[in-house]
Amino acid sequence: MNVLIVGGGLTGSFLAQVLLQEGQQITVIEKRPASADRLQAMLPAIRVIAGDGDDPATLEQAGIRAADVVVATTGDDEDNLVVCLLARQEFRVRRTLARVNNPKNEWLFTANMGVDVWVSQAHVMADLMREEIAKTL
């Protein structure tokens, strides 16, 4: 499968690493040039593009039209929303996933913004911790 990840921070690069082990084809767009270089050195088998993932020209350069899935994992919720919106409306990507940074913004991550699936780290972590806390009682 062809996966395009926007955001090469901790979340994005760890996801790239995991998917690479599964044998997927990975492209990562990372805004900060130093982080992009570091990621490319760490995972030579993936394609890293240094640039703005919310810029349609950069998305096109990264091969978004050939992507089966686009994952928006930047630390900015509005950037992740715009990436999904462009992926769906402009580039007709089949499936989009987004990271929610601030749980307060969860309500925005809908089909209206081109988001198929969202993962809210604070939400997921709170749920897991709540379960563990319940076990100790």
Place this chain on the structure above:
Amino acid sequence: MKFVIVGCGRVGSRTASQLSLAGHDVSVIDRDPNAFLRLSPNYRGQTFEGVGFDRDVLIRAGIERADGFASVTSGDNTNIVSARTARNVFRVPMVVTRIYDPRRAEIYRRLGILTISPTDWGATRITETLLHPGMTTLLTMGHGEVTLVEVIASEHLDGHRVDELNIPGEIIVCSLARDGRAVIPTAGTRFRLGDVLSIVVDTLSMGRLQQMLRMP
């Protein structure tokens, strides 16, 4: 009418102040409370500290009963997310947003978001002024394909007929003002030195109009 403005920078504060001065019910939202200092002392509306896509803030600001919504923060992405939410979630009838990046503005226009790109607009106006001195752009239509310009008739035009300037589908003189009175000229109307002409022109034909205005 009720208006919600997100972003209280130079444009947002002026928009909010003008609407308020015109007697409308205005709410302005900004994440920096100091931004509200830009509002006119006569501003009668409300101010809300917060982000333009925070549901609670939007609802407190009255978005559910708003007639119009504008997102004019310094962040293009914030503006897009706010505008699309206002339109598709809260069904605000009139939504407008500012996008600095002209290439992106074009895409969001296609997505049905009414987009104003001051970068594009400013650069086009400045280019036109440099290239076509003597012609003032009054209005551009569509995405700039058709332009309404104002021209003061020079001695070159004096005595020529309107139909010498009109080219169907390219250039139409739609108004002629003389001695403070404007008329819609007919084909046979003759120009006189100092006439103020409003001309609708295909933007691609601006150069041609420029040449014709120096007609012998």
